[in-house]
Structure formats: C-alpha cells, structure tokens
Amino acid sequence: MLAGINRSDQLNKLKESIIWDMVIIGGGATGLGTAVDAASRGFKVLLIEKYDFAKGTSSKSTKLVHGGVRYLANGDIKLVMGALRERGLIFKNAPHVSSVQSFIIPVYSIYSKLKYLIGLKLYDWLAGKLRIGNSAGLSKDDVIKKLPHINQKNLKGGILYYDGQFDDARLAVNLGQTAFEHGATILNYMEAIELHKNETGKINGITIRDTENQGTYRIHSKSVINATGVFVDDILKMDSPSHKNLVRPSQGSHIVIDQKFLDGHDALMIPETSDGRVLFGVPWHGKVLLGTTDIPINEHMIEPRPMEDEIKFILKTADSYLNPAPKREDILAIYAGLRPLAAPKDDDESTKEISRDHKLIRSESDLVTITGGKWTTYRKMAEDTVNMAIQVARLKDIPCRTKHLSIHGSTPDVYHAHWNLYGKDYQAIQQLIQEDDSLRELLVEGYEYNAAEVVWACRYEMVRKVEDFLARRCRLLLLDAKASMIAAPKVAQLMAKELGKTEEWIQEEVNQYIELAKRYTL
Template structure:
C-alpha cells in the first residue's frame, strides 16, 4: 500500500464505478466490499484513515448488552452475528474477552443473568462462551480490583475485543489488495453534477497542492460526524442528519485493574454502561455521552467527563484511581442519527441509516464499529442500485482482513537489512523501529501523529511515552519521506500541541 502508487492511480483520467468519501470504519468497509465485488473503487479521506471516531472506540466488538434492555433485539442479533464474522475474518486483531458484571443485590444476579443468557441465545452458533452466575468469592477472584464490601456476586459473559485503528489500516490494505485506490489527506472540495445528478467530485491534496476532478458513476458519503458537511455540499438546504455525541476514555496501568477479565457496570447515573477493559497491557475505562454542538477533527476532553468516569469506576474499585494515575485520555464523536427534540444522546439509536438524495448521493451514518461490514454492504447495495451498475453479490462475510504473515515477513526482511530497526521504539513498549519503517513505506503514514497515534497506539496508551519518542521519530520520517527541516519543526509543534489534549 504505497501512497505514491495510490496517488498516481487517482490522477488517471477514468470513470470510477464508486467513489467513497470517508476513510473510517464504514468507508473502508465499503471500499473492501465494492472492490471485492469487482467494482472500480476510489476512496478519499481528508485526514488519515481512522483519524476520527474509528480510532477512539472502547475497543469492543460487541452485540450491545444494554440494547436488550431497550428491546432492540434486531440490532443486538445483527451485531452478534457481525461480531462472530469479524473475529473469524481478523483473528490477528481480535480476541474473545471475558466480562464480569458485579452485583450488589441478590436479585440483580438473576435479572442480568437472564438477560445475558438471552444474549448467548441470540448469538447462536457464533456464541463466544456460556454465561455463568458467580458467587461473591468467584467475582472477586476474577476482578481483584473490586472493593469486597460492595460485591454480592456477579455474572460472567463473553464478548469480543479488538484494536480499532489497526483494523482500519488492514481494511485499507485489503481494499487495495482487491484493486481499490485509497488516498488519505485528500479533501473533497465539491460535487460535480449533470442534470442535477452527481457525476463526480473535485478534490484537493494539500501536500502537493493538486486539484483533481474525479468522474464517478456513484458517490457514497461515509463521513461519520462530518456527514452533514457533504449533505450540504450536495444541497445547501439539506436537514442535518447527525447529532454528535462525545465519548471519553481514560487509560491507566494494569496495576490499577489486574487480571484478564473486563468489568462492565450495567447502569450509571445517566443510564449508560461503563467498561474497564484490558487492552495492550493497559486498561481502557469509559465512556461518557456528552452532546456536542461543534464537530472537530480533534475533540477536546472536558474536565467533567474525566470526573464522571473516575467517580463511577471508584464506586467499585479499591484502591481508588486518581487523576495522576491516568496515562492517556482520548475523546471520540459518535455520529448518532438525529431523533426527536429533547431526546438524550444516550438514548438515541445506534442503528445505521441510509439516505439517497435526489442527486443520487448515497449517505450512510450512525451504526457502530461491530456492524461496519453490514453498513458497508448496505451502502454499496444502494449505490449499485441507484447508479444501475451490474449487480454482484457481496462476499465480505467470509473475506479475510489483512495479511499478518506477509507483514511480519516484510518487517523481518527490513530488520535483516538494517539491524537498527530491531530495537525498541520505547523501553516500556514492544513496538520496534521496524513498525515505524513499515508504516511509512507500506501503510501510507505521512505524519508523526499517523505513526504514534494509529499505526502504533503509543499516544493512546501513554501520552508522555509518545512525547518521549517524538524527536527520534520525526527525524526518522524526515529521511524516509525526504522532507525539509521546516517540515520537522511543523510536525514537532503540531504533535506537542496535540499531546496536550491526551494528558
């Protein structure tokens, strides 16, 4: 997946069967789907792949236990099915994660236990494990961080876990493997129409100051929280579709939450669930649900959101987790589909919605990471129908994602050619310099943030550690990308300011 090669393909004067705007989970999934069906596919992303919501999740591949309580059986059943296929198609980035729900009253054990038995039944042959009722002693053995006086028992159940932005990169490489062209840092500046129907887009590539006109038989808007921007580019009078909601997560060392089991708190003060999930030898705790007026590429964590998470987790754990224990904090925006006035974002549906505009623009938004494949299939099916392309069957249910063996072999070859690449990026993490070299040469990483936030997860795991690596990484990338000293200074300045939001 070489960026120069992808750019050269974008510059070709051809008509694409499908142009996808947005390089998050849904857009990349659509690119894999369309390309694997044999459609000539182009995807453009204004930032980096997975820069927004898709790299800032709770790291769970799950059916959504709490949606059962809301009676949304259809969504849960679909998500559980998709969970099973994702774990099968990307085993190198996913795993089965055992969860424990601690209870404080005896009746809660049966109430949640029955709900989770239904959860198991809905997953059918794709079940990940049998739900079990636990005694207080068994619960504390699995979650030793819990305060013993607050536990009367628990329920053990199973869900999936994954690395979100790494999955984005593997989806991108899979799309390219099947013939798609993908370009990051490529901004859509306009939609081209003939007789009121979309026939293409115009794009701008900032790094080279290029402007291109792209011809397309169909255009898919998969821009997440930026959905309304593209809708208004199509029709200035279009009604907003998205109510953005911010979710914040804290990352702490595993010493504060030892063991391999995750915690699920079934009901917070605002009717949400709260998770504490082991991830990359750290623990991710979250999340919040804060309505947001302004959509930003880099959302800011609010002080009250950190307080909220600490307050709720500390009702269960001992010793208490303090602010100074937090290694990183990150915020993501959910593209929730707009509903009735006055409805809390915590209660808005996580189901996805597709809208086809009079111009033929296919917009898909809402949904959740777990159901990205189904969302992509629905978007591609609609684009094929609207543009009268030859109908071809979707094959992504059983399509392997990424090629981990090939990636490892290429990294080993790099190390053989340059032994320095075998050394660790940071003494506290397993990342090697070969990971950085591979990200730049084969994964279209063009900024320090791409490398330290998404190709590796250092910024999300320990913001100070990411800052420690900045000097060496930027100089390494300068040589790899043949960049100027001015580029180095600009990268340093931006990344230092970026890290402030994660501290």
C-alpha cells in the same frame, strides 16, 4: 513480502481517464468497509480521506466488538442480533486484530444477579452458531479472585459473560490494505471540495484536493458515497445548501490507566452508573481503558477532548467499584470520540433516545449517504451501502462477497506464526532489522515499539505524519501520551529519511505532534 501502498502510484491513478464506479468520501470504518465490499465485487473504486485513515471516531472507540448488552435492555432485539452476527464474522475474518474478552459484572443484590444472568443468557442465545462463550453466575469469592481490586462491601457475586475486543485503528489500516489488494485506489490527506452534477441535477463526479501539495483533481464517477461519520452533514450541505442536519453527535470519553487497577485478564462491566449509563474497564495492550461515557453534543470536530466533568465522572464511578481506585495522577492518557447518531425528532437530551442503527439516504441528486451504526456492524453497513450505490448507478448487480472475505493479515499461514493483536507482520519487521541492525532501537523506554516498525509503516501503510504512526499505526498516543511525546523526535527522523523530508519538516512535525499530544494529557 507485502506489497506496499505507494501514495505516488495512487495519485497517478487520478491522472488517468477513469470513470469510477464509486467514489467514497471518508476513510473511517464505514468508508473503508465500503471500499472493501465494492472492490471485492469488482467495481472501480476510489476512496478519499481528508485526514489520515480512522483519525476521527474510528480510532477512538472503547475497543469492543459487541452486540450491545445495553441495547438488549432497551428491547432492541433486532439490532443486537445483527451486531452479534457481525461480531462473529469479525472474529472469523480478522482474527489478528480481534479476540474474545471475558467480562464480569459485579452485583450487590440477589435481584440484580438474577436479572443480569437472565439477560445475558438471552444475549448468548441470540448469537446462535456464532456464540463465543456461555454466561454464568459467579460467587462472591469467584468475583474477588478474578477482580482482586473490586469493592467487596455488600458484594453478592457477579456474572461472567463474553464479548469481543479489537484494535480499531489497526483493523482500519488492514481494511485499507484489503481494498487496495482488490483493486481499489485509496488516498489519505485528500479532501472533497466540490460535487459535480449533470444537466438533470444528478451527481456525476467530484473535485478533490491533495492537502499535502494542494493539487486538485476532477474525478468522474457513476456514484458518490458520503461515509464521513459525524461530518456527513457537511457533505450533504455541499450537495444541497438548505439541508437540515441529519446527525446529532454523541461524545464518548475514556481514560487510560495502568493494568494494576484491574490486575487480571477479565474486563469490568458496570451496567448502571449513578445516572443510568454503562461504563467499562477493559484490559487493552497492557493498559486499562475506563469508559465510555456517552453525552449528546451540539458541534463536531476532528480532535474532541474529554470534558472535565466526564473525567471526574469516570474517576468517581471507578472509586465506587475499585479499591484502590485510580486518581487523576494515575491517568496515562485521555481521549474522546464522536459517534454519528441519527438526530432525534425533538429536543430530548438523552442519548438513549437516539438511534444506534445505521441509516442509508439517497438524495435527490443520487448522492448516497450512510451514517449511524457502530464499528461492529461496519461490514453490514458497507454491504447495504454498496447495494444502494449499485441501484443508483445502475451497475451490474454483483452479490456481496465480504461475509467470508479474509482481511489483510489474517491468512492462516501468516497469522499464527507472525501476526499478533497489533496486526503487523513481525517476520517482515525482523527482516528489516537483519538488513539494518540500527532499526532494532526502541522508540521509548518501557514500550516494545522499535525503529523498524516506523520504516515498515512508511513503506506499507501510507504513513505521512508522525501522528499517523504514534496514534494509529502503533497506539502509543492512546496508551501513554507523555511517552509518545518522547518518541516523536525519533519517529520524525526515521520518517524523514524514508520519505525524503527535510530538517525543517522534522521540526515542524515534532512541534505539531507535541501540541496534539497535549490534548491527550491532563
């Protein structure tokens, strides 16, 4: 049986007289990866997240583990090679939440077919020993067989290539568990409210507030790491009020539709839309994700909503490639994520001109800030960040250990028998059902999520709110927002019993969740 992360036990650690080696602000992909890296090297690590783990960008990706075919077209060979290497490591270290995905690019001219085939052969070659498949040209009949709903007018064939797919929020949770198992203290719903400095102006600690009970804690640390994604500038301004913004957020929007619109195992890749962007149609947990668009925006928020123009753009693009094509009434969920891209030097509005690589910054106060990058390269970003923190805090130079570190849930003796793409131990869940048969009850008709999974998530995955479970421990909010609203009262009741909450808490949680879920519907 797994050792659950008990939040009360984690809070008690804050009351001890510990001088932490590293305090990490931010519980998304980068922060959690950094906690795993630092804890596995033996450092004393505290990670805090203002909301729930991966609530922001890290749970709202296109669910791809990829090198970036588009970046290859832009000539960014180094970036692509690094991402392909990290893609291979994710497959090795977290096979329970990642898998190889085949993609098809339909082509409507012989020139396009030749261009994309040459480019993707290079893409394969750059992966080296971590290659996961061989790209190949497809005839028109081959494409129609694999994508029966593809627009056949002027179709000349296609290109088959391979990349990766994963469950972003589930990997984030497993990273948190991995960090905990290596000795890290991790807390969601814990906000950074003040940075502390010594007489020379160097950061030596932080004050944090528990947003559940409003308790505050003064934390002493040898280094502080700002890994807050699109919110890094907020922490940098806490350090220096005159700081100029480092990040230019880019919003990616997605719609979720029934799998019947692709009707197969292959994903659709549209390499050049009407305005030059890339669009994917990806099978995921029995549905299809269409996205992502990618547009610069001037503000950041924790719950962005796809803009109406972007939804129309996705549907219009799909209409050019699929027959029948999805309509507004076919959309099961919509969602948007913000990417923390390094701000351009001028006012160029194109996201093509904004760096996709990550950036590390050491402030005058010795605050370490990591920003940019993408999910696929989270491990390398974490390695670079910990290396800088070691230098800043003059810690023992212990080598990185994450290249071959198995992520929680991926051990071979457990993975093959009991784990699936959701990253949950179904043996443990079945044991709960044997102990209490009422936990067999499904949360909502049409989906296999059951009551035991809610109990399991409360005990082992630090679920504090209904949203935590329906949005990130299972993915029902992103798969079918209206179905998730139906499930919410049952989830709240189960959580209240497990966490010792009141009837008032149940009603408040359900109301809050319904308001949130409405943002994921049209």
